[in-house]
Amino acid sequence: MTILITGGTGTIGSQVLASLNGQDADIRALTRTPEKAKLPPGVRPVGGDLSDIDAVRAALAGVSTLFLLVPNVADELTQAILTLNAAREAGVKGIVYLSVFKGETYADVPHFVGKHTVERMIAACDLPATVLRPAYFIQNDMQQKDALLTHGTYGVPVGARGISMVDTRDIGEAAAKELLRRDRSATPLPRETYDLVGPDCLDGEAIAAIWSEALGKTVQYGGDDLDSLEQRVRAFAPAWLAYDLKLMFRRYQQDGAPADGTQVARLTTLLGRPPRPYRDFAADSAQQWRAA
Structure with missing residues (x-):
C-alpha cells in the first residue's frame, strides 16, 4: 500500500509528512525538484507537478x-479535476482532499x-x-513578526466579525489520520467531511x-x-491572487468565518484532543522571537 502526498514540501504537506513519520507507511511525495527536495527519511520523492497530467499519471502508478x-x-x-480523474482511473481507493x-458560502x-x-x-x-475544510491558517501570521515587534501593529485585516483560525499542525495531523485510515482499509470507505477550525x-x-499579552507590549x-x-x-504575488485574497478578507469582514461547537467537537474527536488555540501559537512565537 502506497500513499502519495502532493505539495509535500509546502506548509501543509510538510506537516502531513511529519504526522505520517514513523507510521510504517510507504510514502511518496510529488515535487518539481526531487533532487533538491528536503523530505523526512523514508519518503520517496517523485518528479512532477499537477499541471503535467503525464507526470501525474506516472506518479499515481501503484x-x-x-x-x-x-x-x-x-x-x-x-x-484538481484532472488529478482526481487520473486517480480514479489508476484505481486509487482513498483520497484526502484539502x-x-x-467554500460553499463565499461564492x-x-x-x-x-x-x-x-x-x-x-x-x-x-x-x-x-x-478537509481548513479555516484561515494560524501560521500565516508568522508574516506579522516585523509589524508586531517593530511597530506594535497586527496588520491582517480580519475585521470585527471573527474567524476561527486553525493551526497547520492540526491540519497535518487530521490529514495523516484520514490517510492512514483509508490506506489500511481493505475496501474503499464512504465519504467524510471535516471542518478544520480553531476553538x-x-x-x-x-x-x-x-x-x-504574549509580547508584553501594546499591540x-x-x-x-x-x-x-x-x-x-502584489509585491510578492500575481495581481490576480492579490485581488482574490482581498475578496476573501472582504468576506471575512462582512460575514466572519466562525465555527460552531459541533464542528469543533467533531475535529476534537478526529484529533483525539482539542484543536490548538491561537493564544498558544502567539505565546510560542513570542518565546522563540525572544530567544532569537
Whole structure:
C-alpha cells in the first residue's frame, strides 16, 4: 500500500509528512525538484507537478491513497479535476482532499469557489474521499513578526466579525489520520467531511490583545484597509491572487468565518484532543522571537 502526498514540501504537506513519520507507511511525495527536495527519511520523492497530467499519471502508478493539495494557481480547478480523474482511473481507493472552510458560502471568492466545485465532483462521482475544510491558517501570521515587534501593529485585516483560525499542525495531523485510515482499509470507505477550525472565534482587536499579552507590549489592530492589503500582496504575488485574497478578507469582514461547537467537537474527536488555540501559537512565537 502506497500513499502519495502532493505539495509535500509546502506548509501543509510538510506537516502531513511529519504526522505520517514513523507510521510504517510507504510514502511518496510529488515535487518539481526531487533532487533538491528536503523530505523526512523514508519518503520517496517523485518528479512532477499537477499541471503535467503525464507526470501525474506516472506518479499515481501503484498508489492506493492520495493526499490532494492543489496550490493557489490560476488553473487550480483544472489541476484538481484532472488529478482526481487520473486517480480514479489508476484505481486509487482513498483520497484526502484539502478544500477550504466556508467554500460553499463565499461564492464571490475565486479560490473558495474552485475548491467547492471540486467537492461537488467528489460527491457527484461518489469518490472514496475525505474532504478537509481548513479555516484561515494560524501560521500565516508568522508574516506579522516585523509589524508586531517593530511597530506594535497586527496588520491582517480580519475585521470585527471573527474567524476561527486553525493551526497547520492540526491540519497535518487530521490529514495523516484520514490517510492512514483509508490506506489500511481493505475496501474503499464512504465519504467524510471535516471542518478544520480553531476553538476560538477571534476578531482583529482580540488578536491584537493576545499579542499584547504574549509580547508584553501594546499591540494595536491595524484596521480594515483592503486596498493596502492588495498592494502589499502584489509585491510578492500575481495581481490576480492579490485581488482574490482581498475578496476573501472582504468576506471575512462582512460575514466572519466562525465555527460552531459541533464542528469543533467533531475535529476534537478526529484529533483525539482539542484543536490548538491561537493564544498558544502567539505565546510560542513570542518565546522563540525572544530567544532569537
